Amino acid sequence: MRLPKAIAVVGPTACGKTKLGVDLAKKFNGEIVSADSRQIYRHLDLCTGKDKEDYLIGKKKIPYHLIDILEPDREFSSADFQKEAFKTINKIIKRGKLPILVGGSPFYVYSVTEGWSFPKLDHDPKIRDRVRKMSLEEKQQALEKIDPAAYEKIDRNNPRRLERALEICLVSGKKFEDFKPKASPKFDFLFLGKIHSLDTIKERVKKRLEERFEAGMIEEVAGVLKRKKASAKDLEKMGLEPRFITYYLEGRINKQELEDLLLKNIISFAKRQITWFGKDQRINWIEDSSKEPENLVRDFIKK
């Protein structure tokens, strides 16, 4: 059985993914499915770079999904995202349109394109809470005791991974090792990638930051805090701009430090994105001016 077709537009931050996605959506009667771990949250449009005007072409608005679906004080995971994305993509296909997954959150993108199957577990907030409160050493010891085989293999200094492994063991009553990572793609994706040199990305990020400061990015965060849409803690988890601007508002860092921290951290994020996407042989990297993506998509659809 042939899988339904879809497009994935990926790449590091500030390289013009949205634009490419929207162009293609217009030409091929598509709809955008955002794969951005921050844009799922409402508010904070400047901070998370929603750029909603990019979805307008002339008077026509390209439909987009999975942006602004949740209040920022809610927890959301890649598994939640995957579920939503599958639903959305299926609906788009049913409408006879072309789904275009556009995003720079590699974990979100791949959970969908690869069809990762996450262990099905009930949420147990008590267990989660307990596990999260342990010190690194306690986590290591606990896992070593419960599941020595998993402990052998795991990234032991990584608290997040230890937490997850422990949570799985404690909630399921089974071994972490029993949940072998599985993947079964649900769609046939054509991968398109947009990328620039690191120097160019740096320049673009810098410029974009300036524009967003100018546009009131700090005030945006202050407003969200003031209206209690999210706590400082929620914002800290939400990624670079919300986090560091919160620090700034709390007086922990000054404006210059804020700018430096943001630039620095956004760049290292871009490098991590490049590590993910760079090794993916399936990605068709799109140079700036060419009409190539159009041809690639046309051929792909015809097949």
Place this chain on the structure above:
RNA sequence: CCGAGGGUGGCAGAGUGGUCAAUUGCAACAGACUGUAAAUCUGUCGGGCUUGUCCCUACGGGGGUUCGAAUCCCUCUCCUCGGA
């Protein structure tokens, strides 16, 4: 001009006779990643190759003491502070 302190690897900054090619942080480079992912974590980071308890070059320049110096002494030079 006098007095005091100081010049350490791309930067910041430890080290004050051997275990120092030099703690640490940042930057840089590479990488991991299957329910927090713009998260979290790992490795490399003076040069060379025959990759070794190897060689070379290095803690402002030069000289000296010592078996041995980033570390002690002399001198030159530069910086900072205080006094004229």
